[in-house]
Amino acid sequence: MDVPSASSDSPTGPSRILLASPRGYCAGVDRAVHTVEHALDMYGAPVYVRKEIVHNKHVVEELTERGAIFVDQETEVPEGEIVVFSAHGVAPSVHENAAARALRTIDATCPLVTKVHVEARKFAKEGYTIVLIGHEGHEEVEGTTGEAPENIVLVQTEEDVEELELDDPEHVSYITQTTLSVDETSAIIAALKRKFPAITGPKTDDICYATTNRQQAVKELARECDLVLVIGSTNSSNSNRLVEVAREHGASSYLIDNHTQVREEWLNGIETVGITSGASAPEELVRSLVEFFGERGADEVSELKTVDEDVRFMLPGEIRKALDARAKGEELPVLG
């Protein structure tokens, strides 16, 4: 990445920039953002989006400019209009409400969130009490809980596990939110296994590959840098976890939406600044931050790669069918 050179009256700053790799967009976010873009392109504005399509202010503002209308609930969408469900997933009741309003729906739920919904339904069908490890109020937790509200209890900490009293401790399972701290979640699962030795869980981790890889990368970054800046919005769970992990591994760390939020006092005595970005943060924000430090004298930029990522998800079926019809010059399919 090219770095502009500093002018003689530039303020001081770090001389070296280290970029975490992987960072930024995950496959689920990429798919969700492209879903709204394609929907706008093919069906025209307005396209309603329930909740923020991904938890990033910049992305939401850009899509709003292109004609997306973000609403909090499906009941706010005028009858018969197009609505996209966000990457975080929705409860079955949301689909029911949308059908009752004859909304034309496109579901951009990340396939890795859908996997957790499937597990919830399976465990509920088998009569398990399901301990959901996650953050209260997070959209993903609300969506997953909606799959089996009678069976699911939420825990957020090891202390919650200690206080948990269940009617049938022999018939308990657990699932997790996809964007948690890997280390904290392992500790909570270990506490659950101590308390409920018969507990069963998913075949493979619910914390997704992107969360895991970005946390691993930021751990390495924190070992090399005094300061780690994480680009992401305050409501982005995985971005907040990156800040915590960087701090736990010895660096000062702050969450910023973009370079305008960098504070002068953070930079005192910093030689190397580490930069990473949450799974919902676009790469252009990283580039702007690199340019910002370049203008302040940073003249070395390198990348610390911990793993190669090549995960891609297919677009939702509704969008693939519409793209196919357009390519053949046929009428766009009617959305259900």
Ligand code: SF4
């Ligand atoms: S962070 Fe993970 S679960 Fe969430 S959208 Fe990205 S890939 Fe899917």
